[in-house]
Amino acid sequence: MTLTVARPVPGYGSPTLLLLLAGGSVLITAMTAVGAYRVVGRTLAPVDAIRSEFAEITATGLGRRVPVPKNRDEIRSLAETVNDTLDRLESAYEQLRRFTSDASHDLRSPITAMRAQLEEALMYPEDRDWPQTTRAVLEGVDRLQAVVTDLLTLARLDAGEPPRPVSADLAELVAAELDRYPRKVEIVRALSGGVVVECDRLRLGRLLANLLDNAERHAKSRITATVLAERGTAVLEVLDDGDGVPADMRDVVFQRFARLEASRNRDCGGTGLGLAIARQIAEAHGGTLTIEESERGARFVLRLPRSETPVS
Template identity: 55%
Template sequence: MKLENCSLRGRLALFTSAAVGVLCIVFSIVLLFTLNRVATQNLTKEVTAVGELAGYYVDRGELVNPLPPISNNLIRPVQVVDPHGRVVAATRDLQHQPVMAHFFPKSPHQVASAVVCNSVLPGGCHIVVAQQVYRDGDWTIYSAAPTLPFYVYPGVTAILVTGTVIFTIAVAYGARRTVTRSLRPVDAIRAQLDHIRSNNLGRRVPVPVAKDEIYQLARSVNQTLDRLEDVLEQQRRFCSDASHELRTPITAIRAQIEDALLAPEDVALDALCNAVLPSVERLQSIAANLLTLTRLDAGVLYERESVDLAELVAAVLNSHQATRRIVQDLAPGVIVRGDQARLRQLIGNLIDNAQRHASSTITISVRQTNGDSPLAGEVAELQVLDDGGGIAADQRETVFQRFTRLDTARSRDAGGVGLGLPIARQIAESHGGTLTIQDSNTGARFVVRLPLPQPPGG
């Protein structure tokens, strides 16, 4: 089975056990190497002691061949070589054998050692120690012992191998068990997510008690579900409202056409077209507004250019058929950067809204101001004020919801479908600005604030 097909707990357990196994093997090798080095040093000292004992007999002139018995714990192959390079004495196992080595210590008071592999010393390689004793010349004593294997003591190696296997298995089991317990909240979150459908978005994933990374994950998932539920609820409400708004003009058109079909001889074509045309225009307006909202929601990019806000307001007023008296207070030279067509639509929507609800007068002003506070920096401000009935403070955010009309004044007879103000706010926000309703002595005062372009190098 491929590693990528394993579960997370399996991969973590495998990785942990492999890492621990490698560490145990490295530790065992280092330990065996250290033991081998220490044991070799001790063996060299022991071989040196055997040679010193033979040197004692040479120094006293009591040399015999074969060499006199050595204590059982110091029995080692030994050769005594005279100043002429002849073997004059040796232990019983090296009788009638040539010199076991051909190296010498640098001085009589030093000891030289080397690993020698030859036929004189049977049984493989040996550690040979050379010492010199002066008696009518330099006598050399060679003592030897078989080299130690790398593992030194088989029992220690067996313990290390067994311990490595047991410890690796224990760590793998512990790691898998720990990961399994740690991932239980994740399994609970996944199981709950699997049961969440579009008709039960009110369900939430369980949040573990321990405030760890999984706790943060569960909180983020629940927050995402909250936002998703809100978005879907808005979509349902939007679809319901859009269907309701579209059904009204369609029903009117159907009724007028059916009446014409029942008595075609009594219906004039121009009269029928004039009766149907307002409903068609309303359908066209709703479809255009829905398309605009779709593009705004999708965040479609647009070209930014420098726009004189006062000139744009004046152009919009010239293209509108005024039904109320309009008072203009437009400060020149208030430049913003944005999409001219969208800003024109924003201004037009606010003017249309004001004309529907104003009693007699609409006041439009453009200026450059510090915004809400001096620390906020200068902004371009557009105000549209009507002298109508106004909007209660607790309903000022409601009017920016799609298809919202507060009272009979905002009815279909007045021409509004509840999309103009939401579109205007989204256009303002897409330009980095705001659209709010603020206090006024009479009527409703809509305030648009847009950021001014940064000066070069600012």
Template identity: 50%
Template structure:
């Protein structure tokens, strides 16, 4: 039964092992190739040299000019001339005291023969044997040289291994060092991320130098932390504002009910019930708007659809009260992609706010402008002071005029409207107007068809 190998969990160790394994395979292949090539080249050169010397003295034998002691002028120092009976007719100084170098006798039809002879003590000689003539009593010429020590006893393989081993160790150490240096910023990022808690999101991970993937990861992590910090701050502020806004009507409701219970003779029951219902209506409106804000942050189950913003504005205007009147001026072909229910809610909030403050009427203008769909809702009321134009989009903020005109409002309508606009990739702000307030909604436009506004249409 084989035991499972332990799994290496460290990326640094895994990459080092892979690099070492690949380097080992590569060096093994290269070493084997060098061994084969070196041996082949050495043997080829040796046999070419022995053949040249043997051929030279074979010609001398035929000419009858062979001395008793054959001189040598190359590394081929083993030369013997042997007759058909095995007697040595001539030899070089190095081979004169040696027995015949080989007992191989090339046949008449194959006069040249290369071979390797090894003695009992392990010493080998590379030989070229030449039969001088095809005659039966032809002498034989042998020329040879001892095999270099590098090619015997696996010295060549040992030398190649001795050269490859430091390379393998160097590659392994370099891989370990480089991967460690590459992953060091990741470890720093991990350590910093472990310090970040839900109570303190102000910390950021350090950005490594360069523009590689780890730097992009750190930058994305910081951007995510910034968004998370902003969302948490917004939620905390929202929870604080919501609790503060809900506490007042709940306290008022409780006080009214306690008075009705403690002083039944001084409190008219029907009046107490009507006041409690009015407070309940306000609480219900606040809770409903809070749920709308919560749903805006969640994914919409329905995919966005292509909508005609002018037709949608006319539809919403038609559903509003007839006083004060709403007039729609819409260019054709102003198309946007979005969620129908949300955009209807946005336009309803803007129209409700405009009708609440209008003196004689409200005007909606829809057109394509600068590659965007623009819907402007204008009234002829008192308008919004420049210093309050951003503050009115804050949750639960209600100006004195709004509190006077609608005491039971939640203060979330305009905040919801801006949230919807931003969810659709657009914007909602208050812009300058000759008279009254002018709320301008801008949304990304599905390739709009520029057109002139159609004639005014009565929203009634």
């Protein structure tokens, strides 16, 4: 008869060993958690710095920028994108500030002049030529109306209101604008028919009027209007025989309320917005408006995509 007796193997069932294993697991887990927390903290620290700086940027402190991390990763790309956005925002805000200042000046000047004329007339009513005073005040009102109309046009263009295109013959549009009322200088027409464009008639008519009005103010005796086709492009040239525009000012004249010194001295009567409106209308039609070389005077060149659709 054989008697078998079971006895525990030393170590595997020891409570002390189990306690050590459990404590070791907890310690390893805690150390891993602490390490992960520190790594995540270091990783997200730049994000918190970006958030803190971005939260403190206001309209009076648009020159501030968020910190850019040294590591080239997604967070650095985020910081660079935020700074690029702030650059564009600061530029737009500065442009708006200048525009508001210039608009206020151009509105205030005729108001001040009209007020002075009326106050003087009321002080000495018996000595005033009232019809002449009325005409002088009406000139100021016309000036105000022109500025306000141009400001409303720019507001609509800035709002991104899309044009309502129809097919139109560019030469016919130019001829209609030239025939609208007589000009003070000689008009030479070189208008090739059959140059069709897709355009908003009202807006393009405004562009043409602005170019012709500008040319008339600066021409000495003649304006030449040319329409032609150029490899899939419709081209309009408006050339005057005035003093022209210096090469370094050919982009400046398209800025809002921009006037050359010669124009200011001559008091040509423009609002300083006509060419800015004209260029913005051209760009809204997918075209360009520039000043190009000429033997004499200023040569404004409008280029628009040419259309093969029949005139509607």
